[in-house]
Amino acid sequence: MEKLWENKIRKIEPYVPGEQSKEKDIVKINANENPYPPSPKAIEAIKNFSAEKLRFYPDANAYPLKKALADYYNVEAENIFLGNGSDDVIALCFQTFFCSEKPIAFPDITYSFYPVWCRLFNIPYKTYKLDEKFRIIPEDYREENGGVILPNPNAPTSIGEGLDFVRKLLEYNQDSIVIIDEAYVDFGGTSCTELTKEYKNLVVTGTFSKSRSLASLRIGFAIADKELISYLEAVKNSYNSYTVDSLSIAAGVASIEDEKYFNETINKVLKTRKRVVDELEALGFEVLPSSSNFIMATHKDYDMKELFEYLKTKKVFIRYFSLPRIDKYVRVTIGTDEEMNTFLNEVKEFMK
């Protein structure tokens, strides 16, 4: 029997999230998660959360967390937008800021969700090739467009660009909204949040999932001029008023307030990253210059897909992309020193 209601349904190809092994005793360095737990103060905020208050809706405006972020980034609470992870924040940005008929612009090698959102929201897009060293060419983005989005540092290349680069993008794009996705910026990148005061068309997004070790709690944010934030809030409040839950607000505030722990954790990751890069280079690997908590590495004498598959059999999970141009690389998240020792030992075994 024909089902006529089928014609009223939107059928899209499912986007499949990255593989997450359920196995125990694995080295999980495939999702760019932080190897260290969140601030003990964030953990305490969760444990001490009033059981009596769980029955209430969260503060729809998540004001305490906006205030904490505003103080941290030296802006006002009205310059901050919050969402259920930075994917939620960016998806709402696409719906709010990319509403012309012109194609939006982003790099050919970048966060894989951008074209997915374009398809979901029927936004035309055009990609621009990274150069042979996997750098973004800012001059490409002089072409007329419906908006610009790119991660800085870029993913999965790990390469970060400086403020001059972002300024160039903004100068070339005075008639579009420019979104800089700073998911990885805390690991040695250069944040452009201060430029939101100068450029009214700049939106900077961030997340608590990487540098703040709170991927489980889904906290993402955007920083921009108040006018842009107000448009974003209007769309968000027409979709779901209560996206950030009460425990996330409490844990997020505590995390921001514990700057000492935050800096210590970041420094540990950066120190480990340096050592891993040095050791891989000593083994003949070529590693892209990373400003992130992960690295992209290749070896002229070995097949990286084979390395990826080999490591999987050893319960070391890294990431391999079967995509043009980057299929000769593997992406490796920086874990603890112990995890990276296991990784390096297994790489040496593989090379034997």
Next chain:
Amino acid sequence: MEKLWENKIRKIEPYVPGEQSKEKDIVKINANENPYPPSPKAIEAIKNFSAEKLRFYPDANAYPLKKALADYYNVEAENIFLGNGSDDVIALCFQTFFCSEKPIAFPDITYSFYPVWCRLFNIPYKTYKLDEKFRIIPEDYREENGGVILPNPNAPTSIGEGLDFVRKLLEYNQDSIVIIDEAYVDFGGTSCTELTKEYKNLVVTGTFSKSRSLASLRIGFAIADKELISYLEAVKNSYNSYTVDSLSIAAGVASIEDEKYFNETINKVLKTRKRVVDELEALGFEVLPSSSNFIMATHKDYDMKELFEYLKTKKVFIRYFSLPRIDKYVRVTIGTDEEMNTFLNEVKEFMK
């Protein structure tokens, strides 16, 4: 200076969430929250959540919670969809299931977010008047449409309908998706989840925010045939893969497993509701027959807006809607016995 990027932005009227007082020592019976805390087991699940696991992304499929709900509703995990509160679930349903050119159908007096989502997603809609007793007339929904959505029990009327009513809707709408929003069903309504086995075009939505006292944690769900759930998952996974956070999954599972506490809490609310209705009727109020954790009440001799304003000055917060046909009513959430005594005493004071 003209800002050309303004033309690329979507500017919509902000939807303003209901007023939430920050004052202490108030009687907050305006948001249909549960007056009792969640199951002690849910609270324990939060406190005992492994700090070490907070750094990981949640299970994108939230499988443990799907399994718990499936067991509870006697369906399979593949029949369950989860989201960040039922607003997120329903917004995704609108995007997935209401994709024809025909107007979708819902009552003129109902959940105020339905027309907001229609405007956001450019979905045409047509509303059908409740009868003079605020009942939904199922025959109205025989008209050709792009889909049907209604809450059962309806909000803010509090009135619930039986399985025969839902069957009628489904018989009249074999060519559309029919969504029954059961946010309040646990408070004495009739759930139609079992009909999802019989009708492949039925979607039932629910929430942990009311009967399970977990509004703070944002857990909503849908139950439907596997095919419909798969379309919903594809859209969700093109938007944000990780909508339900790890603590919500853990607390949600514990809540479902504690059926004894759940039943006790519901029974307390129902007992209080009966007493409040009896007392209001003794004072000359007319109260609509409620199958929800709130009531709609009016009094022929008093202005309900004045009652609402008066109670506010006494720190008793109820809800009043300045809308045609229901502007002679107030909506009152059923709180604890103590809260309702304060409410009733203040009502008597007002009537003096």
